[in-house]
Amino acid sequence: MTPGWITTTLLDNDTPGGLAVARSRDGFLHDANGPLFPREWLKRQDLSVFAEHGIGHLDGEPVYLLELNAASAVPGCSWQGLRGFLLQGDHTVYKVLGYAAQIGTWAREHRFCGSCGQAMVQVPRERAMFCEACDLRSYPRISPSMIVLVTRGDEVLLARSPRFVPGVYSTLAGFAEPGESAEDCLIREVREEVQVEVRNIQYMGSQCWPFPHSMMLGFHAEYAGGDIVPQADEIEDAQWFNIHDLPPLPASRSIARYLIDLYVARRLGHAEPVLPG
């Protein structure tokens, strides 16, 4: 048995047993023991199953996703969105759910060929949907996004989107566009969002961000010029904050928080944080 969580494409839906998670628009089903249930028990509940996907092994046990048409009442259980599991509880369980959410979303959104419109079929032994007429394979969608902490000595540039929890400021982020390198994207996003120029771009690490399918590439960059001008509509406010006087920050398991905590730790000579996977 291999401990921990390993994704797979090789599970047979007709083989009984294993564990399962159930996902609806209201999130994942969970009870006091969490969101992983004995699969046969879960399948006996009154759930409207849209699709079943084998997704991996947790401590050697096969794990399946039951993707539902809608949430329904299961005695002793409730529904919680993926973000709730990110903020609280076991991180490995969150990783299982993050993968399940990405596979469920992708499979649901790729039932028909984008080229000819015919129904696609799941490829055996590969996580792909296939159109025979077009010989076209669609793989799970991953959207690369740059995230950057811009610094100026003891100051860090943080901004607020109108979508954030009131008071919270975070690092700048944005999706890569076709034709861009990671660095091109970072420079463009910082220009667009605050009209600031950067230099000495340094890659710091990455994080899967399944909301719904981002791959965050984290960077540090130094300020090189310009006065902050927040982008209309996208950026509600942006400021230089002294590392000794920071505003409320993003959740501790986010790479945004890691980039800030790492810079502060290095500046102050404290122990460095560890990037959560």
Ligand SMILES: NC(=O)C1=CN([C@@H]2O[C@H](COP(=O)(O)OP(=O)(O)OC[C@H]3O[C@@H](n4cnc5c(N)ncnc54)[C@H](O)[C@@H]3O)[C@@H](O)[C@H]2O)C=CC1
């Ligand atoms: N893990 C973390 O610490 C953090 C993650 N993020 C994530 O980074 C991603 C990008 O951040 P934003 O500032 O919202 O992006 P952004 O600055 O590029 O603006 C968002 C806009 O981009 C467009 N968009 C949406 N999906 C897209 C795609 N796949 N490709 C290209 N454009 C797309 C939409 O018009 C959307 O309103 C989001 O998924 C966000 O959740 C953002 C901050 C922290």
Ligand SMILES: [Mg+2]
């Ligand atoms: Mg942005």
Ligand SMILES: [Zn+2]
């Ligand atoms: Zn086709």
